[in-house]
Structure formats: structure tokens, C-alpha cells
Amino acid sequence: MDSDKEAVHQLMRLLGKEGYKVEAIEQINKMLEKIKNEQIDVLILAVEAWDNRGYELIPTIKKMNRFLPIIVTSADDSIETATRVREQGIFFYAIKPLDIKEIKLALKNALSKKFVSSGEALFIQKEEIQKAFDDEILDLADASKILKLSKPTVSKLVRNGELPASRIGNKWYLIRNQLLEWLRVTAAGNQRNYGTLILETMDEGVAVVDRRLKIVSCNSAYLQALDVPRDQIIGEYCYRVSHRSVVPCDESSCPVRQAFRTKRPVKFMHINYDSEGNEHYCDVIALPMKEKDGKVAHVVEIIRDNTETYNLNRHLNWIRSFFAHECRKTLGPIVMNISALVDENLSASISIERRDKMLLSSLCSLKFLHDMIRNYIISCKYETEKLQCNKKSVYVYKNIFPQIIEEFHPILSKKGMDIETEIKGERPIWCDPDFIKIAFSNLINNAVKYGTAKTKIVCWLKMTDDEFEFNILNEGVGIPHDKLYDIFNRFTRFGKLAISGTGLGLHVVKLIVEMHNGTLKAQSGYLIDNKPITYDEFYANENLYKMKDKNLRKFARFILKIPSGEDTQKMEV
Amino acid sequence: MSQQRNILLVDDDADFLTATKIVLEKSGYRVKTCLSAKECIATLKIAKPDLIILDVMMETDHTGFDLCRELKRDIDTKDIPILMLTAVDQKYPLNFTSVAGDESWLPVDAFIDKPVEAKVLLERIKKLLKD
Numbered sequence: 212m213d214s215d216k217e218a219v220h221q222l223m224r225l226l227g228k229e230g231y232k233v234e235a236i237e238q239i240n241k242m243l244e245k246i247k248n249e250q251i252d253v254l255i256l257a258v259e260a261w262d263n264r265g266y267e268l269i270p271t272i273k274k275m276n277r278f279l280p281i282i283v284t285s286a287d288d289s290i291e292t293a294t295r296v297r298e299q300g301i302f303f304y305a306i307k308p309l310d311i312k313e314i315k316l317a318l319k320n321a322l323s324k325k326f327v328s329s330g331e332a333l334f335i336q337k338e339e340i341q342k343a344f345d346d347e348i349l350d351l352a353d354a355s356k357i358l359k360l361s362k363p364t365v366s367k368l369v370r371n372g373e374l375p376a377s378r379i380g381n382k383w384y385l386i387r388n389q390l391l392e393w394l395r396v397t398a399a400g401n402q403r404n405y406g407t408l409i410l411e412t413m414d415e416g417v418a419v420v421d422r423r424l425k426i427v428s429c430n431s432a433y434l435q436a437l438d439v440p441r442d443q444i445i446g447e448y449c450y451r452v453s454h455r456s457v458v459p460c461d462e463s464s465c466p467v468r469q470a471f472r473t474k475r476p477v478k479f480m481h482i483n484y485d486s487e488g489n490e491h492y493c494d495v496i497a498l499p500m501k502e503k504d505g506k507v508a509h510v511v512e513i514i515r516d517n518t519e520t521y522n523l524n525r526h527l528n529w530i531r532s533f534f535a536h537e538c539r540k541t542l543g544p545i546v547m548n549i550s551a552l553v554d555e556n557l558s559a560s561i562s563i564e565r566r567d568k569m570l571l572s573s574l575c576s577l578k579f580l581h582d583m584i585r586n587y588i589i590s591c592k593y594e595t596e597k598l599q600c601n602k603k604s605v606y607v608y609k610n611i612f613p614q615i616i617e618e619f620h621p622i623l624s625k626k627g628m629d630i631e632t633e634i635k636g637e638r639p640i641w642c643d644p645d646f647i648k649i650a651f652s653n654l655i656n657n658a659v660k661y662g663t664a665k666t667k668i669v670c671w672l673k674m675t676d677d678e679f680e681f682n683i684l685n686e687g688v689g690i691p692h693d694k695l696y697d698i699f700n701r702f703t704r705f706g707k708l709a710i711s712g713t714g715l716g717l718h719v720v721k722l723i724v725e726m727h728n729g730t731l732k733a734q735s736g737y738l739i740d741n742k743p744i745t746y747d748e749f750y751a752n753e754n755l756y757k758m759k760d761k762n763l764r765k766f767a768r769f770i771l772k773i774p775s776g777e778d779t780q781k782m783e784v
Numbered sequence: 785m786s787q788q789r790n791i792l793l794v795d796d797d798a799d800f801l802t803a804t805k806i807v808l809e810k811s812g813y814r815v816k817t818c819l820s821a822k823e824c825i826a827t828l829k830i831a832k833p834d835l836i837i838l839d840v841m842m843e844t845d846h847t848g849f850d851l852c853r854e855l856k857r858d859i860d861t862k863d864i865p866i867l868m869l870t871a872v873d874q875k876y877p878l879n880f881t882s883v884a885g886d887e888s889w890l891p892v893d894a895f896i897d898k899p900v901e902a903k904v905l906l907e908r909i910k911k912l913l914k915d
Binding site: 539542544547548550553566572575576 | 795799800802803804806807810811852898900901903905908
């Protein structure tokens with residue numbers, strides 16, 4: 212093959228005279244096809260062929276038939292070109308102008324059924340040649356069909372050198388047998404990596420630690436758990452990575468060291484720190500990897516990050532202890548009062564009036580306990596989506612309000628407080644009466660609890676065709692300005708710890724209002740000339756602001772609004 | 785009782801104070817009540833009681849302990865026996881020593897679990913006052 216047609220014809224003529232059957236090919240495809248299909252005994256290839264890229268074909272040809280002797284001709288007499296071409300493992304390198312005698316000798320030797328391969332003299336078996344020639348030449352489209360991969364993917368693999376292929380000009384060619392061999396090897400390689408693949412599927416962080424306590428391998432979850440890039444972990448001491456410590460942990464607290472010594476699996480609870488110093492509560496399981504001789508060369512460390520569960524548990528425990536503490540605190544005066552009343556000697560010495568007070572006090576505490584348990588249950592049920600709202604048309608003032616006021620009577624009288632009610636319009640609203648009752652009850656309870664003794668609680672009920680509005684205002688400790696929005700969160704309490712409460716009362720009101728598509732707002736501020744002035748109004752008014760250092764009375768107000776419901780006018784209670 | 789003994793009752797729960805005060809008074813004690821640690825210290829400056837009954841958790845979880853330490857440090861109050869009321873049973877895993885600091889220096893003469901019956905409280909008081 213040569214682009215110099217004159218030279219080709221001359222060579223063909225001369226070799227033809229010597230009795231050789233010579234064929235000239237101009238196209239690469241055709242040449243490769245010939246090599247594959249026909250029994251070419253010797254290939255004479257010009258470096259200059261195909262824009263001086265003829266020699267680039269040599270690896271492809273070699274892959275197709277490693278026994279095919281190739282004689283390369285070149286017009287370039289530089290050592291560099293000669294070296295580059297010879298490196299491809301050719302039979303003979305001839306510099307132009309060609310010495311025909313030299314070519315004839317080379318041809319004769321090439322066809323002497325004997326040539327050097329891998330430093331050993333080999334007889335070329337006709338069958339072997341045949342087998343080698345059976346290799347099919349594939350282009351990228353063929354390869355993509357065999358590999359069941361898209362053409363761009365195959366092209367990418369080829370360009371990255373991952374797939375064995377040869378480039379001729381702008382095209383890539385592959386050989387079927389080599390492709391199949393590549394597939395086989397790749398599969399075997401993957402099999403060897405199954406361990407790594409399995410580690411990657413695990414949610415837990417897994418690392419392999421050697422006897423020096425250096426991490427030799429780990430999965431992505433491990434990196435994620437410790438929030439450190441892979442290059443900072445591999446080869447690093449495990450205690451540096453896990454505990455940010457410069458010295459190894461004491462064996463008594465290190466499952467890895469224990470696993471090395473005992474050769475048994477060890478499980479510990481550890482607190483690890485991420486790069487931002489956040490605590491991670493982890494179960495650390497160390498599994499010894501025994502060698503054939505029984506020695507433990509590596510330990511697999513599994514880190515199960517239980518922080519979320521741990522925090523949930525901690526929160527749950529806190530809620531439980533909070534609840535238990537509140538219960539016991541509330542039971543304190545009840546038990547004291549009742550035990551005194553049932554004690555004959557003590558009871559006899561207590562006046563009837565005092566005894567009544569003791570009973571009333573106990574009753575109030577019991578009501579508080581009852582409300583606390585009810586709020587707790589509602590909150591739990593809401594979170595587990597077990598809370599059902601059975602709405603119906605209800606006259607709130609007529610059917611709900613007086614009953615609640617009656618229930619609060621002992622508590623109000625105990626604190627010397629009173630409730631003043633103002634009503635505007637009585638229309639039925641579409642609501643769950645039981646829940647609305649609880650909402651009112653919690654709001655009133657809140658007003659009594661945080662209200663100043665011997666003051667008035669003012670309730671204002673307004674019902675229009677569109678909505679129902681309930682306002683409750685009390686004088687007392689007020690709500691800190693910055694907490695007005697937090698107050699409806701669970702377990703939020705301000706002021707003294709002495710005022711018992713579930714921290715759920717207002718939260719439950721909010722849940723009930725949400726169930727009725729309503730709104731709930733908290734306001735607080737100062738009482739100036741018995742008029743409630745919110746913090747915003749107070750701070751915006753210069754004259755009022757001057758009074759800030761005076762011992763002003765505070766108020767808290769809650770505004771609850773729920774839509775009346777469209778059909779309520781037509782419905783009977 | 786040869787003479788009326790004085791008890792200082794410190795708790796942030798007004799209902800409990802009222803109930804306990806009646807019980808103690810009807811049992812022959814002279815009772816003063818305080819709703820906070822601050823109030824307690826102020827009261828002690830005026831008169832020394834024969835016994836202090838103190839709730840462990842007031843403003844914070846360990847206000848009672850802090851107050852105890854202060855009282856036991858003060859030469860004027862260090863000899864007054866303290867009965868600590870707690871809503872946390874010692875059987876449960878609240879480590880009092882970790883809250884209070886040094887176990888060997890737990891500045892409390894006796895613990896009593898809350899809620900407590902009148903009779904039980906009175907018996908314990910009697911024991912502490914060696915009446």
C-alpha cells in the first residue's frame with residue numbers, strides 16, 4: 212500500500228516477475244478485509260500511505276494477525292521515524308528509494324515459514340493463521356451492538372483507551388475476539404470488586420483498618436458520616452479521622468484495637484465529631500478479618516450513625532420526664548391536702564372553712580392534671596394523624612361557653628379572678644364542639660395561670676356570617692416580645708418554672724384552629740390607663756416609650772378566628 | 785413538744801406551700817414560707833429556723849442544691865438541718881451527685897420523695913428535729 216502510485220506499480224511489476232501474486236489496495240477498509248478474508252502472506256506498507264498515517268495501522272493489523280510479516284517502506288530516512296515504525300514490531304523496514312534486491316530478500320525470509328516472535332522461533336501453522344484471520348473487524352457501530360452499549364459510550368471507552376481499538380485516520384476499528392476477551396476480563400475484574408460494590412450499597416459507614424490503625428479502604432457512607440474527602444482518609448490513622456485525636460484511643464474504649472487483640476467482633480457506642488464539630492452518636496462494630504494463619508491483619512469497622520434515633524430518643528425521654536415531673540408536681544398539693552383531711556387527728560384540728568379550701572385546691576389541681584393529660588393525648592394523636600374532627604353547626608356562646616366558665620369557677624375563685632364576657636351576634640358556626648371547647652378551655656386556663664390574682668379576664672366573642680372571633684385578654688406576666696411567635700410551639704413556657712403546665716396548651720389550641728382552617732394570634736404589651744397597648748404600638752409612640760422604665764402592668768391577648776362555614780345558616784343545631 | 789419549733793418551707797409551688805403550711809401548723813410547728821431561693825436567704829437573715837424544708841427544683845433543676853451549698857457554706861446557717869423535697873425518686877437514674885457536684889459534700893440531711901403524705905412528712909420532721 213502506498214500513495215505513490217508509480218512506485219507501487221513498479222514494485223508490483225518487479226515482484227510479479229518473481230512469481231509473487233501482488234495486489235495493491237488503496238482503501239483501509241478493503242485492506243483490513245483482505246487481511247481478514249484472504250490469506251495474505253506478506254504485507255508491504257508505506258509509511259506515507261493515507262497521509263503518513265499508514266504505520267498507525269500496524270497495531271490493528273497485528274491484532275488481526277500477529278503472524279503476518281509486515282514490510283514497511285518509507286521515504287523518511289530519519290532515525291526517529293525508523294524507530295517509531297520498528298517499535299510496532301514489523302518484519303522489515305526499507306527506506307526509499309527501494310532496493311529491489313533487499314525487498315526480495317526480505318520477502319523470501321518472511322515467507323520462509325519461520326519468523327521471530329516474542330524472542331522465540333515459531334513455525335507458523337496454517338490453521339493458526341486461519342484462526343487468527345477469523346477475527347472480525349468491527350467498527351464502533353458493530354462494537355456497540357455486541358457490547359449492548361450506545362455508540363457514544365463505546366466511542367468514549369475507545370477514546371479513553373479502555374477498549375482495545377486502533378484508530379485509522381478518523382475512524383476506530385475493533386476486533387471481535389479482542390472485544391470478547393475484553394468483556395470477559397472486565398467481568399472478572401468486576402467480580403473482584405464485588406466486595407467494594409457491596410460496601411457501597413451499605414448505608415453504614417464501613418472502613419478497613421490495618422494493624423497500624425491506618426484506614427486502608429472505606430465506602431462513601433463512611434466518608435459522608437465523617438464529612439471528610441476520601442484522600443484525607445485513606446492511609447490516615449483511624450483515631451485522627453474519627454476523633455480528631457493525635458493519639459490512639461485507649462483499648463478499653465476502642466473496638467478496633469479490641470478486635471485486633473481478641474480476634475472477636477466488638478461493638479461500642481461512640482461519639483464522633485464531623486468537620487464542623489457536630490456530635491454523632493454512633494454504634495461502632497469492629498469485625499476482625501482473619502488470615503489463613505489465624506492472624507488478624509485487618510479489622511472492618513462499621514459505623515452506624517444513630518444520631519437521629521438517639522436525638523429522637525433523647526427528646527422522647529425529655530418529654531416523658533417533663534410530663535412525669537409536671538404530674539408529680541401537681542400531685543404534691545393534692546396528696547398533702549387529701550392525706551391531711553383523711554388523718555383524723557389533723558382533720559379535727561382544721562376548720563371547716565379551711566377544709567373546704569383544701570378540697571377546692573385539690574379539685575383545681577386535679578382539673579389541671581386532667582387538662583394536661585388531655586392536651587398530651589391530643590398532641591400525640593394529631594402527630595399520628597389519628598385526630599378526627601367531627602364538625603357540625605354549633606351555637607358557640609349558647610352551647611359551649613357557659614359550661615366552660617362554670618368549670619373554671621373553682622380555679623377562678625381560688626385566684627380571686629373573674630371573667631368578663633362580651634358577645635356580638637350569635638350565629639351558628641361549623642366546628643367540632645368538643646375541640647372548640649378544648650381550645651377555649653386552654654386559652655382561659657392560660658389566662659388564669661399567667662394572670663395576676665384578683666384581676667379580670669376579658670373575653671370577647673364576635674360572630675358574623677363569615678367568621679367567628681374569640682378574643683381573650685388577661686393582665687399578668689405578658690409574653691416576651693421576641694417570643695410572640697414561638698408561644699404556640701410545643702413545650703414553650705415563659706416566666707417561672709413554678710407555673711405548672713404541659714407546654715402543650717397553646718400548641719393544642721393552634722392545632723385545633725388549624726383543623727378549622729382558622730387563625731390564631733398572640734399579642735402582648737403594656738396596660739396604660741387600663742388600655743392594652745401592644746409592644747409595637749408602645750415602641751412606635753415616643754410619649755409612651757418614655758414610660759418604659761416605669762413598672763408598667765403587662766397584658767397577654769389571644770385572637771382566635773375561624774370561618775363560620777357556608778351552610779351554617781341553614782342548619783339546625 | 786417542749787417548745788414550738790420553727791420550720792422554713794421553701795418551694796416555688798404556692799399550692800404546695802399552702803397545703804403543707806396548714807399541715808405543719810396544725811401539728812404544732814411555726815411555719816414560714818418562701819417561694820424562691822432569694823426570698824429564703826432574705827428570711828434567714830432575720831431569723832434562724834430549726835429546720836429547712838426545701839424543694840430541689842425551683843427556678844432551675846438544681847436551684848435547691850445551689851441554695852443548699854450556700855446555706856451550708858454560711859457559718860450562720862450551716863448547722864440548720866435541711867430536708868430536701870424532690871419530685872425525682874432517687875431510685876430512678878438521676879445522679880444527684882453529678883448535679884450537686886461532690887458526693888462527699890452533698891449538703892442535705894435527708895431526702896423525701898414528692899408527692900408526700902402529711903403523716904410521712906411529719907414523721908420525718910420529728911426524726912430530724914429529734915423530738
